Every structure is written in C-alpha cells, then in structure tokens.
Amino acid sequence: MLSLIPLFPLLGFVVNSTLGRRLPKAVSGGLASLAMLASFLVSAVVVWQLAGMAPEERVLDERLYTWIASGDFTVDLAFRLDALSAVMILVVTGIGFLIHVYSTAYMHEETDGEYARYFSYLNLFAFFMLVLVLGASFLVMFVGWEGVGLCSYLLIGFWFTKKSAADAGKKAFVVNRIGDWAFILGMLLIATRIGSLDFVRVAEAVAGMPVETTFGVLSIASLLLFIGATGKSAQIPLYVWLPDAMEGPTPVSALIHAATMVTAGVYMIGRNAVLFSHAPGVLEMVAVIGAATALMAGTIGIVQNDIKRVLAYSTVSQLGYMFLAMGVGAFGAGIFHLYTHAFFKALLFLGSGAVIHALHGEQDIRNMGGLKRALPITYWTFLIGSLAIAGVPLLSGFFSKDEILFETFHTGHTLLWVVGALTSLLTATYMFRLVFLTFHGERRHGPSEHPEEEEHGVHHGHLHDAPAAMAFALVILAIGSIVAGYVGVPHALGGHNSLGEWLAPAFHVGGEAAESATVGEEGSLEITLMLVSSAIAVFGIGLAWFLWRKRQDIVDSLSRRFAGVHRVLLNKYYVDEAYDATIVQPIRVISQEGLWRGFDVRVVDGAVNGVGSIVTGGAWTLRRLQSGSVRAYAGSLFVGVVLVLGYYLWR
Amino acid sequence: MIPLGHFLILSAILFAIGSAGVFMRRNLITILLSIEIMLNAVNLTFIAFGRHLGRVDGQIIVAFVMTVAAAEAAVGLAIIVALYRHRESLNPEAFTSLKW
Numbered sequence: 001m002l003s004l005i006p007l008f009p010l011l012g013f014v015v016n017s018t019l020g021r022r023l024p025k026a027v028s029g030g031l032a033s034l035a036m037l038a039s040f041l042v043s044a045v046v047v048w049q050l051a052g053m054a055p056e057e058r059v060l061d062e063r064l065y066t067w068i069a070s071g072d073f074t075v076d077l078a079f080r081l082d083a084l085s086a087v088m089i090l091v092v093t094g095i096g097f098l099i100h101v102y103s104t105a106y107m108h109e110e111t112d113g114e115y116a117r118y119f120s121y122l123n124l125f126a127f128f129m130l131v132l133v134l135g136a137s138f139l140v141m142f143v144g145w146e147g148v149g150l151c152s153y154l155l156i157g158f159w160f161t162k163k164s165a166a167d168a169g170k171k172a173f174v175v176n177r178i179g180d181w182a183f184i185l186g187m188l189l190i191a192t193r194i195g196s197l198d199f200v201r202v203a204e205a206v207a208g209m210p211v212e213t214t215f216g217v218l219s220i221a222s223l224l225l226f227i228g229a230t231g232k233s234a235q236i237p238l239y240v241w242l243p244d245a246m247e248g249p250t251p252v253s254a255l256i257h258a259a260t261m262v263t264a265g266v267y268m269i270g271r272n273a274v275l276f277s278h279a280p281g282v283l284e285m286v287a288v289i290g291a292a293t294a295l296m297a298g299t300i301g302i303v304q305n306d307i308k309r310v311l312a313y314s315t316v317s318q319l320g321y322m323f324l325a326m327g328v329g330a331f332g333a334g335i336f337h338l339y340t341h342a343f344f345k346a347l348l349f350l351g352s353g354a355v356i357h358a359l360h361g362e363q364d365i366r367n368m369g370g371l372k373r374a375l376p377i378t379y380w381t382f383l384i385g386s387l388a389i390a391g392v393p394l395l396s397g398f399f400s401k402d403e404i405l406f407e408t409f410h411t412g413h414t415l416l417w418v419v420g421a422l423t424s425l426l427t428a429t430y431m432f433r434l435v436f437l438t439f440h441g442e443r444r445h446g447p448s449e450h451p452e453e454e455e456h457g458v459h460h461g462h463l464h465d466a467p468a469a470m471a472f473a474l475v476i477l478a479i480g481s482i483v484a485g486y487v488g489v490p491h492a493l494g495g496h497n498s499l500g501e502w503l504a505p506a507f508h509v510g511g512e513a514a515e516s517a518t519v520g521e522e523g524s525l526e527i528t529l530m531l532v533s534s535a536i537a538v539f540g541i542g543l544a545w546f547l548w549r550k551r552q553d554i555v556d557s558l559s560r561r562f563a564g565v566h567r568v569l570l571n572k573y574y575v576d577e578a579y580d581a582t583i584v585q586p587i588r589v590i591s592q593e594g595l596w597r598g599f600d601v602r603v604v605d606g607a608v609n610g611v612g613s614i615v616t617g618g619a620w621t622l623r624r625l626q627s628g629s630v631r632a633y634a635g636s637l638f639v640g641v642v643l644v645l646g647y648y649l650w651r
Numbered sequence: 652m653i654p655l656g657h658f659l660i661l662s663a664i665l666f667a668i669g670s671a672g673v674f675m676r677r678n679l680i681t682i683l684l685s686i687e688i689m690l691n692a693v694n695l696t697f698i699a700f701g702r703h704l705g706r707v708d709g710q711i712i713v714a715f716v717m718t719v720a721a722a723e724a725a726v727g728l729a730i731i732v733a734l735y736r737h738r739e740s741l742n743p744e745a746f747t748s749l750k751w
C-alpha cells in the first residue's frame with residue numbers, strides 16, 4: 001500500500017516523458033494531476049489507518065527488498081510511515097495536487113511537448129519527494145534527496161534557452177552538491193559507527209549513548225547532516241541558490257522552492273531528532289544559523305523589487321524559523337510551521353503567479369499597483385496568505401510561528417527570541433509592502449513600456465483574473481491557510497495541540513509530550529508572548545501601510561539618507577559577489593591556470609607528447625640504418641655471425 | 652691420407668673467397684656465382700667430416716644442398732633477368748629503393 005503512493009507519480013512521469021509529445025495538453029496535464037490525486041487519496045487512506053492505531057504503535061513498515069547486504073550491514077529498500085512522514089506525505093501530495101491543477105492553466109501557453117515535459121518533471125519530483133519522506137533509512141532518503149535536487153535543477157532551468165534560467169539551475173545544483181557531500185559523509189560516519197542506516201535502529205543505538213557535552217562522533221555526524229540540510233533548505237551559508245531558483249516557472253517555485261523540497265532539511269532533522277538531541281552543541285548551532293538566516297533574509301526581502309524574489313527571501317526567512325524551532329528542541333513546532341508554511345507560501349507563490357500571468361510576465365512590483373479591482377480572487381487569496389504569514393491571530397501562521405517563538409523563549413534563548421520577533425516584524429512589513437505595491441494604489445506602468453502588450457490587445461482594465469483551474473487551487477489553499485493552524489491550537493488558548501501530540505512519538509523524545517501540557521504560569525507566559533507577537537504582526541502591517549501607502553516619500557528619503565545600507569540590502573549583502581570572489585574565482589583560476597594550463601597541459605599532455613617525440617626522434621635516427629641495400633644487410637648479418645662465433649670460439 | 656685439417660682450411664679459403672665475392676663484386680650474376688662457391692665450401696666441409704667419421708650423413712646433406720642450390724640458381728637467375736628488364740642494370744646498388 002505504501003509503495004503505491006510514490007508509484008502513481010512515477011507512472012505519470014513514465015507516460016508523460018515517453019508519450020507526452022504526442023498527447024494533447026488536456027491529457028498530459030490531466031494525467032499528471034490525476035496521478036497526484038490518486039496518490040493523495042492513497043495517502044489519506046493509509047494515514048487514516050495509522051490514526052486508528054494506538055499512539056505508540058503508529059508505524060507502518062513496507063520492505064520491498066534487500067538492497068545491499070554485506071556481512072552484518074544491510075540496507076533494505078523499505079518505506080516507513082509514522083506520524084512525521086504522515087504529515088509530510090499529506091502536504092506533498094495534497095499541495096502537490098493543487099499545484100499540478102494550477103499548472104495546467106499556468107503553463108497553457110507552452111507547446112504540447114514542452115507542456116508534457118513540464119508535467120513529467122513535476123511528477124518525477126513528486127515521486128522523489130515521496131521517496132524522501134517515506135524512506136526508512138538514510139540511503140533510501142538520500143535517493144529521494146538527490147532526486148528532488150535533480151528535478152529542481154531541471155525545473156529551474158525549464159526555460160533553458162534563457163541564459164539566466166540555465167545558470168540558476170546550475171547554481172542550484174552545484175550549491176546543493178556541497179551540502180550533499182556533507183550529507184554523504186555524515187551518512188558514512190553513521191554507517192561505520194552504528195552499523196546501520198535504518199532511522200529507527202540508529203535512533204535506538206543513539207538513545208543508548210550519553211548526551212555529548214564535548215564534540216564527539218554524534219556531534220560530527222549531526223553537524224555533517226546539518227550542513228546537508230543547509231544546502232537543501234537554503235540556510236546560511238548555502239542559501240544563495242534559492243532566490244535565483246525563481247527563474248523557474250512560478251508553480252515550480254511554489255511546489256519545490258517553497259512548500260516541499262526546501263523543507264526536506266527540516267524534515268531530516270526531525271527524523272533524526274534523537275541523534276540531534278544527543279548533540280546539544282550542534283543543536284545550538286542549528287538554532288543560531290536558523291535565526292540568523294531568518295533575520296538576514298528578512299532584511300533583504302524588504303528592499304527587493306521582484307515579486308517572486310521577495311517571496312523567495314521570505315521562504316528563506318521562514319525556513320530559518322523552522323531551523324530555529326528544531327535548534328531549540330521544539331521539533332513539533334518546527335514541523336507544525338513547515339506544514340502551515342506549505343499552505344500559505346504555496347498560496348502566495350501561486351497568487352504571484354496569477355499576477356505575473358495576468359501581466360504577461362511582468363515581475364517588478366514597481367510596475368504594478370492597483371490590481372485589486374482587476375484581479376479580485378487573486379487579491380483576496382493573496383491577502384489571506386499575507387495575513388497568515390505575517391502571523392495575524394487566528395490564521396494558521398499565527399499558531400505555528402507563535403509556538404516557535406514561545407518554545408524559543410521558554411527554553412531560555414532570549415536573544416534568539418528577540419531575533420525571531422524582529423524577523424516577525426520584518427515579515428509582516430515586507431509582505432504587506434508587497435500587497436500594497438501590487439494590489440493597491442494606481443497602476444504604475446504605461447503601455448508604451450511594453451509594446452508586446454499592445455499586440456496582445458491587452459489594455460488597462462482588461463486584465464483577466466486567474467482562470468478556473470488557478471482560482472480553484474488559490475481558493476483551496478486560502479482556506480487551508482486559514483484553518484490549517486487549528487490542528488495545533490495551544491493549550492493556553494483553551495485548545496488542544498493535537499498535532500504536537502500526534503508527532504510526539506515520532507521524535508522518540510520523552511520531553512515532547514510534557515512540553516505541550518503547559519498550564520498555570522507558563523500558560524500566562526504563553527499568552528503574553530502571543531499578545532506581543534500579535535502586536536508585532538499588526539504593527540508590521542501598519543508600518544507597511546504607513547510607509548508604502550501613506551507616506552511613500554519617507555521611504556524615498558530613507559533610502560536616500562541611508563543610500564549605502566539600501567544598496568547593500570538591494571544587492572543582498574553582496575554575498576553572491578563575495579562567494580564569487582572568494583570561492584568561484586579562485587577555483588576558476590586554479591582550475592584554469594593550475595590544473596588545466598599547469599598540470600593537464602604541462603604534466604599530463606607533456607608526458608604523453610614527450611614519449612611520442614622521444615620515439616619519433618629515435619626512429620628518425622634509426623631509420624637511416626634501413627638503407628635498402630641488400631648487401632649492407634648481408635654484411636651486417638655476416639659481421640654479426642662472425643662476432644657471435646668469435647665470441648664463442650675465443651671464450 | 653689427407654688429414655681433416657687440410658680439407659677444413661681449403662673449405663675456409665673457398666668460403667672466404669665466396670663471401671668476398673658477394674660483398675665486393677658489382678655484378679648480380681657474379682654475386683650469385685660467389686654464393687655457389689660459398690655453398691660448395693660448406694659441401695666440402697660436410698663431405699670431409701662424413702669421411703672422417705665414416706658415416707654417410709654428410710653425403711646425404713650434400714646431395715640435398717646441391718639440389719636446393721640448383722633450384723636456387725634457377726630462381727635467382729630468373730629474378731636477375733626480371734630485375735635487368737626493369738632497371739637495365741645488374742649493379743646491386745641500383746636496387747635500393749626499399750628503404751626509409
């Protein structure tokens with residue numbers, strides 16, 4: 001039953017990649033969406049089964065075959081469904097399905113072959129993502145881990161004739177490789193030290209070891225795994241690929257670079273909660289990196305002008321939140337935020353996609369504005385998504401973000417809490433800057449700047465709102481963004497954190513269940529913090545309204561006054577330039593001058609050519625001996641015989 | 652009775668004459684003749700040893716060598732005729748085109 005879940009998208013991929021060219025769009029797109037729907041339904045059924053079990057026994061195993069057997073060391077190709085992966089498969093298949101439906105309309109301008117290629121990649125991605133979350137061992141997970149990286153590369157570079165898209169794809173792939181390298185090392189370390197790669201057996205073995213206060217084997221292993229996670233989940237220092245990944249089609253950004261793939265690192269840490277809990281030093285590092293990434297990406301997001309880039313930095317920032325939660329040991333809260341974030345970030349990306357679609361490829365928010373009336377569905381759903389991500393009370397983002405901030409404060413990380421709260425303010429501000437600049441005010445771009453619009457016969461006021469398939473996905477996701485949080489209402493509000501309880505056994509951490517039972521003093525602390533973060537959200541929105549609706553002049557004068565800061569932020573702290581100067585260029589120079597012109601040309605080619613010229617030179621001298629005169633040959637033969645005989649006779 | 656040493660010395664002298672002819676003469680036919688002299692020097696050695704040892708093996712080999720020499724002379728002369736038609740010359744130095 002479990003293997004059916006990834007099987008459907010795989011079938012969709014096989015059909016679309018082989019026959020897709022000849023299929024009409026309705027068939028190839030419909031087939032891909034159906035595969036996702038089927039896989040969602042199967043997931044729902046198995047999760048329902050899982051829910052029917054006793055909380056401590058909620059594990060479904062399915063072993064397909066033994067993949068590697070070498071002495072005592074075996075790796076099975078096995079899938080395992082537990083509380084954690086249940087959440088993940090529902091998110092991946094559910095949101096994946098909606099994004100497939102959305103894509104059928106969004107990608108409609110492509111040719112049949114390209115359309116099928118797009119959907120085959122999308123289905124392949126879903127397959128690998130499901131393998132990643134269902135895999136019962138590191139190695140199976142790694143197959144999915146690499147597979148989603150591949151699909152990410154293929155989809156970022158989907159419009160590969162555009163150089164920037166092809167470059168962005170390569171960048172994503174190369175940066176991910178750096179993380180994967182660490183992931184492999186971590187995996188090998190675990191395999192050699194623990195002798196198994198199965199998550200449960202590793203967790204059991206680690207649980208028997210003492211918590212490492214110094215930097216030991218478990219710390220190294222978890223640090224390496226974490227570096228892998230920073231690559232996949234776009235954290236400092238490997239986050240640089242994600243903003244560039246926005247070169248891909250917008251639904252891809254929604255599915256891969258916001259809702260699912262980039263959360264794989266968070267999922268992986270959750271999966272190895274026991275391992276990470278035994279390395280508190282590394283966990284601390286996770287929290288600090290997460291918070292730093294959240295803050296940094298938030299500050300960049302506030303000045304960017306490309307609608308998708310703002311969302312991309314927002315994603316990096318929210319992923320930072322999740323890592324912050326993981327780092328302070330609140331694994332449940334991190335996964336909760338992962339789950340709510342999947343809804344509202346997918347919604348926001350799809351909403352931005354609808355805007356871009358309506359404006360025929362325009363992505364610069366400075367050229368937008370006043371779209372509220374023309375695109376009502378997009379506007380309202382986008383607004384809901386923004387409210388949710390900003391952390392306005394009673395929407396999904398509020399509950400999850402609040403839980404993270406509470407856990408951070410509760411575990412004594414006051415400084416990280418301040419950073420988190422500041423990021424929360426930034427989030428609310430840049431999201432509503434986006435809303436106000438895109439949908440409110442007057443339209444700011446004249447038709448003369450875009451002659452191609454005239455050709456299409458599109459004029460002001462004739463913008464078309466999202467077509468049915470896109471509107472469907474937007475509305476469902478908007479509903480999800482509102483209600484998704486209610487599975488984890490904190491006790492302090494008289495609710496019941498059922499998601500926390502559901503996940504607790506998956507982390508095998510004893511303290512988790514106790515944490516959710518906050519009462520009395522802690523309850524009031526939680527309510528206080530909740531009020532603070534609500535106030536922050538509302539203040540952030542108000543600030544955005546004041547700055548970008550009321551007094552645009554203040555923004556302008558601020559950016560003039562602090563031109564240096566503004567430029568640094570606009571150029572993303574020059575991190576790309578710094579990486580280029582410190583890593584890319586030195587590698588290029590060493591490769592070109594040292595390895596290519598130095599070693600390859602001089603040493604390798606030199607050795608080969610040298611042998612060749614020695615032989616040629618020798619032969620050129622020796623060939624003089626072949627004079628063609630038979631008498632000379634006979635003479636040398638005669639002399640030789642005389643010498644040999646003479647030697648034997650006179651010896 | 653003539654001792655074995657005399658035969659061998661005569662044979663060596665004949666062989667030396669033959670070799671000198673092969674290397675020094677500038678006429679292919681003369682060279683062929685010189686080769687015959689060398690062959691007969693060897694034949695003489697065989698015969699001498701055969702008699703000295705009282706066995707017929709030497710004479711049998713000489714019979715073979717004479718047969719082969721006759722055949723070789725026929726083939727050799729035929730080649731020389733062909734070469735002469737080709738180059739209008741019997742000088743071996745004219746036939747050195749098979750080189751580097």
